[in-house]
Amino acid sequence: MHCGLFFFLRRHYPGRRGRGHSGLHKCNSRTSARALRRHRKSRKEGRVNLPALRNLGAEEMSSQKYDCIVIGAGIQGSYTAYHLAKNNRKTLLIEQFALPHARGSSHGQTRIIRKAYEEDFYFHMMEESYLLWSHMEAESGVQLYRQTGLLVTGPEKSRDFQGMKEALELNRVPSVVLAPEEFPQHIPHFKLGDGHGAVVDTTAGVLYADRALKAVQGAFQKLGGVIKDGEKVSGITPGSEVTVTTASGAHKAASLVITAGPWANAVLSHVGLQLPLQVQKINVCYWREKVPGTYSVSRRFPCFIQLPSEMEKTDIYGLPSNEYPGLMKVCYHAGSETDPDQRDKQTDRGDVAILSSYISRHLPGLESVPAVVESCMYTVTPDHHFVLDRHPMHSNIIIGAGFSGHGFKFGPVVGKVLCELSLGRPPSHDLSPFKLQRFQNFLKSTL
Numbered sequence: 201m202h203c204g205l206f207f208f209l210r211r212h213y214p215g216r217r218g219r220g221h222s223g224l225h226k227c228n229s230r231t232s233a234r235a236l237r238r239h240r241k242s243r244k245e246g247r248v249n250l251p252a253l254r255n256l257g258a259e260e261m262s263s264q265k266y267d268c269i270v271i272g273a274g275i276q277g278s279y280t281a282y283h284l285a286k287n288n289r290k291t292l293l294i295e296q297f298a299l300p301h302a303r304g305s306s307h308g309q310t311r312i313i314r315k316a317y318e319e320d321f322y323f324h325m326m327e328e329s330y331l332l333w334s335h336m337e338a339e340s341g342v343q344l345y346r347q348t349g350l351l352v353t354g355p356e357k358s359r360d361f362q363g364m365k366e367a368l369e370l371n372r373v374p375s376v377v378l379a380p381e382e383f384p385q386h387i388p389h390f391k392l393g394d395g396h397g398a399v400v401d402t403t404a405g406v407l408y409a410d411r412a413l414k415a416v417q418g419a420f421q422k423l424g425g426v427i428k429d430g431e432k433v434s435g436i437t438p439g440s441e442v443t444v445t446t447a448s449g450a451h452k453a454a455s456l457v458i459t460a461g462p463w464a465n466a467v468l469s470h471v472g473l474q475l476p477l478q479v480q481k482i483n484v485c486y487w488r489e490k491v492p493g494t495y496s497v498s499r500r501f502p503c504f505i506q507l508p509s510e511m512e513k514t515d516i517y518g519l520p521s522n523e524y525p526g527l528m529k530v531c532y533h534a535g536s537e538t539d540p541d542q543r544d545k546q547t548d549r550g551d552v553a554i555l556s557s558y559i560s561r562h563l564p565g566l567e568s569v570p571a572v573v574e575s576c577m578y579t580v581t582p583d584h585h586f587v588l589d590r591h592p593m594h595s596n597i598i599i600g601a602g603f604s605g606h607g608f609k610f611g612p613v614v615g616k617v618l619c620e621l622s623l624g625r626p627p628s629h630d631l632s633p634f635k636l637q638r639f640q641n642f643l644k645s646t647l
């Protein structure tokens with residue numbers, strides 16, 4: 201109702217919008233109740249009473265007071281909103297596109313989940329994340345995770361491979377080191393590179409991403425959370441009470457969380473901040489199995505990460521065939537820079553050529569031309585670590601950004617710490633690696 205009325209005013213009387221806003225402070229509930237009755241009567245009679253509509257809009261706007269507003273209903277914003285609602289906070293989650301959509305970073309059927317991280321801080325976050333994903337499975341009654349294991353392979357002597365192997369050992373992650381001679385019997389149809397080592401994180405697997413996002417948003421709504429989709433945030437006024445403006449009106453809250461994915465800088469421009477983020481378009485490639493089922497999840501083929509080598513300078517990763525029968529997802533962990541609003545104009549396929557060559561050499565059971573290519577986006581920081589911090593000037597504005605192509609699995613715990621920051625509680629994880637300050641030399645600010 202609210203959206204419709206404001207939309208009407210804007211479309212038919214664009215010049216009056218400002219005056220409609222100023223009516224906000226003058227309006228009280230009795231006048232607006234009268235306005236509502238008048239408006240309903242007018243509608244019945246086929247007349248439209250403009251002053252009544254303006255008053256009604258003003259009253260509805262003033263009632264939009266939340267404890268917290270979250271901008272962006274990707275996995276990070278949705279989980280943040282969920283945790284806020286779980287903490288009994290009246291929460292509004294605003295999304296620019298009608299949900300579900302495939303124009304950000306959280307769509308698609310699958311993501312890798314793993315504890316195999318070189319950095320201890322990610323490992324600790326993942327320990328809790330696994331637990332929280334399983335709580336969400338229980339709460340929603342939907343299977344979100346399937347254990348497949350994750351093969352990590354790369355030049356045996358490289359710093360990356362050794363670092364990963366040592367971290368798995370040090371953190372006591374259930375894992376298996378595979379010597380080249382025993383490799384084929386454990387993981388058939390995968391040709392290990394010459395001089396490459398292999399270690400399997402057996403806790404790893406596949407997260408059903410689309411399902412997960414839907415489950416989290418559903419759980420948030422069940423807790424009384426409000427989602428407004430198809431509403432693009434066009435302005436933010438900071439203060440002890442933050443005002444967030446969209447085409448449908450203004451929403452107010454004691455705190456704001458910005459989780460706008462590839463649009464982070466567009467949204468942050470409203471609060472005088474620009475981060476060193478690069479948005480990349482990722483070609484999400486699926487490759488046909490020559491014999492259907494060769495690499496299937498049901499035959500327990502694992503996910504894999506190929507660490508950088510002489511041949512491939514960037515990680516390549518894959519997930520067993522599952523979502524599209526007979527097709528296995530294998531992708532390059534980087535893409536070409538794009539404007540998120542012009543994603544489809546970025547048509548570079550240099551990565552697909554690299555993948556084709558990799559597949560011919562290492563995955564002989566796949567055809568080396570992709571059968572399906574979908575699109576997704578990474579928002580990459582210079583050090584590939586996330587941004588989880590407060591706005592430097594406005595402590596009630598919290599920022600979650602720059603998930604650098606590996607943030608989905610952390611959704612539950614990222615949401616938890618962003619919620620904690622927003623509630624002014626000490627975060628349950630060490631957030632020092634994620635501070636804005638590390639970009640001091642890059643930060644562009646108009647504060």
Ligand SMILES: Cc1cc2nc3c(=O)[nH]c(=O)nc-3n(C[C@H](O)[C@H](O)[C@H](O)COP(=O)(O)OP(=O)(O)OC[C@H]3O[C@@H](n4cnc5c(N)ncnc54)[C@H](O)[C@@H]3O)c2cc1C
Pocket residue numbers: 271272273274275276277294295296297303304305306307310311312313431432433434459460461462463464467482484531576577578600601603604605606607608609610
């Ligand atoms: C191909 C691919 C493979 C990946 N694989 C993995 C993996 O295996 N494992 C893993 O852990 N991670 C993986 N990731 C990374 C992971 O998916 C992302 O880190 C994560 O989805 C980022 O979520 P987000 O909520 O920050 O961004 P998004 O999902 O983009 O959400 C941001 C939302 O904000 C909305 N928004 C923006 N501006 C506004 C505005 N002005 N008003 C209202 N709403 C707005 C957007 O529309 C969007 O819905 C992968 C990513 C890609 C692209």
Ligand SMILES: O=C(O)[C@@H]1CCCC=N1
Pocket residue numbers: 312313314505515517533605606607
């Ligand atoms: O985050 C992940 O696990 C995947 C695989 C490695 C590259 C990026 N995403």
